[in-house]
Amino acid sequence: MVIPSLIVLSHYQAESLIRAKGNTAAEVSPDLGLTTVTVALQNEKICFPNGEYLSWGAVDEIAANENNCFVVEGGDVTVVQAFSETFERVYTLYPTESAPTMLVSGLPMHRIKDTDPWRDTQSKIRAMGRVSGQVLDTATGLGYTAIMAAKTAGQVTSIELDPAAQDIARHNPWSQPLFDNPKITQIIGDTYDEIEEFDSSMFSCIIHDPPMFRLAGDLYSLAFYRQAFRVLKPGGCMFHYIGNPHSKSGGRVTRGVIRRLQEAGFLRITPRPQAFGVVAYK
Known part of the structure; x- marks a missing residue:
């Protein structure tokens, strides 16, 4: 099953929203840099075109975490991470300025230096x-x-x-x-x-x-x-x-x-x- 209309953000997107605070709208990527949408910036929250929303407190939480990506759903944010009981490994989606990589128990599965x-x-x-x-x-x-x-x-x-x-x-x-x-x-x-x-x-x-x-x-x-x-x-x-x-x-x-x-x-x-x-x- 593919998860439809999934909003996934990292500190890169959160920081751009914080810089735009005070405006009524901003362009932001809802999918880690693949596309951009216009979001409404309200006093208490950010509203996405598909009806999802995010509090400024949640934006600050994402911006403060440089090692994770977050799914936005129903106003809540959840770290994209999974634990394999079979292999006793932790898998984490790790953001970059381009496509994210996956950490396998802390080790990146792609080259990210240079x-x-x-x-x-x-x-x-x-x-x-x-x-x-x-x-x-x-x-x-x-x-x-x-x-x-x-x-x-x-x-x-x-x-x-x-x-x-x-x-x-x-x-x-x-x-x-x-x-x-x-x-x-x-x-x-x-x-x-x-x-x-x-x-x-x-x-x-x-x-x-x-x-x-x-x-x-x-x-x-x-x-x-x-x-x-x-x-x-x-x-x-x-x-x-x-x-x-x-x-x-x-x-x-x-x-x-x-x-x-x-x-x-x-x-x-x-x-x-x-x-x-x-x-x-x-």
Whole structure:
């Protein structure tokens, strides 16, 4: 279920409302920067065109919190956050000046230093060249990879391990095409297991952006890479996000990844340092 007419704000929008205080109206984004609407500024509250409202006290509360996004509903504000009892992780929608990222127990799932989550995702897509045909996205997260891939792909299959993470995506305005686009098929499950269910030579492209090695070591394993090689069409490619290749840990993990990809059968592995990963060709 997609949540309709959802108003989600962060400190960026709240601060712009505070600057406009004293006027009778202001332009503000109700969806973390995707669009703007005109809101009425009254003495006690802000009124949105869809009938939602927000007290100035709530605006101050949002403005004071730089680490969260808030859903506005019935005049109340609620932090966009979820706890996974299965994996004992906290997922939080974290604002940036562009698309938000998701914190997984405090760690951002996108690069946000000197870039933003949207541009970070674009760099991964560009690293592969043109994305077309059947595409496998091994880690849905907020769905940005699937959303961008679907612009040129025939069909995208996207796998998410944790329903709690999907709940965050449902409350993120930038993620709504994940639920609206008929070219995107979502699967809830473990990619390590789910990949065994796909036919051989099924996908033209694989976008593999797993959690860091210490959280999902099986998705960096030789056994997984062999399955990825099996389901990839001849001539197809897989982008594998690894992390900063210039860091001590990133360099070590990258060397191990390249070695195992070669052992799995990939013919050519090309570093893509600007995207913090490699592209492996079958």
